[in-house]
């Protein structure tokens with residue numbers, strides 16, 4: 584079957600797609616989600632296979648890609664560094680050449696962005712970033728879809744990021760460029776260094792309460808991301824004042840939403856009162872990973888379809 588895109592399109596960074604393409608993806612997500620909720624079979628990817636490579640742990644990403652691929656009529660294969668030759672030093676270029684001759688699309692969760700970039704350069708088929716140290720584009724795809732479901736367009740709104748300048752934060756910064764919303768970022772002293780150089784416009788606040796002021800959405804993430812566990816004790820001290828709690832939520836807009844990509848640590852980056860409270864949309868956010876990624880798989884494999 585001919586490929587819909589002349590050369591494979593990859594999804595490695597949030598800015599890989601234009602705003603127009605995101606509008607298309609969100610419309611497709613709504614359509615795919617509606618059908619799924621009505622138990623209507625939709626199998627556009629029959630006989631297609633997704634390879635999922637995990638070099639770090641996952642619950643949501645594995646589940647949403649694996650279930651999503653099955654629900655679209657295709658198959659998903661799980662590979663980890665623990666049980667494949669990748670863990671024994673096979674060059675990533677060789678792995679890319681082999682895997683992309685046997686599968687139709689690949690999702691990778693790894694450490695350095697450089698690894699996934701090298702894989703993509705040697706792949707015959709589309710490659711999706713399922714999280715790197717630098718970015719987590721599928722997460723923000725789901726988050727913006729979730730915001731739109733609740734509040735409409737995110738353009739011109741204000742998003743407050745409280746905490747670490749990590750992969751999720753830097754993906755938000757790219758999304759702000761694409762969609763034209765304001766980012767308020769507050770990190771502990773020294774941790775602003777992780778903010779992507781050359782990222783679009785954002786305002787940095789030393790005081791997290793000031794960052795949250797007037798925000799339509801408040802969001803955060805763990806203080807210690809995967810791969811940084813050795814810094815855990817130091818980070819717990821440094822981030823103690825960067826908790827999303829009821830006081831911080833009160834400085835945001837009354838109708839502000841709270842998001843967290845999960846997994847969360849109640850009592851660290853967020854209180855139970857906030858994450859389990861009425862402003863939190865974290866369960867919708869997690870569920871929407873499934874729906875947006877099904878639209879993403881369909882787009883990368885079939886191009887634009889009518890439905």
Ligand code: CP
Pocket residue numbers: 640641642643644645714722844845846
């Ligand atoms: N949010 C997210 O990507 O979760 P997992 O690490 O469980 O995949």
Ligand code: NVA
Pocket residue numbers: 714749750751804805807808809844845846
């Ligand atoms: N920033 C976190 C996100 C987990 C989904 C990490 O990289 O561990």
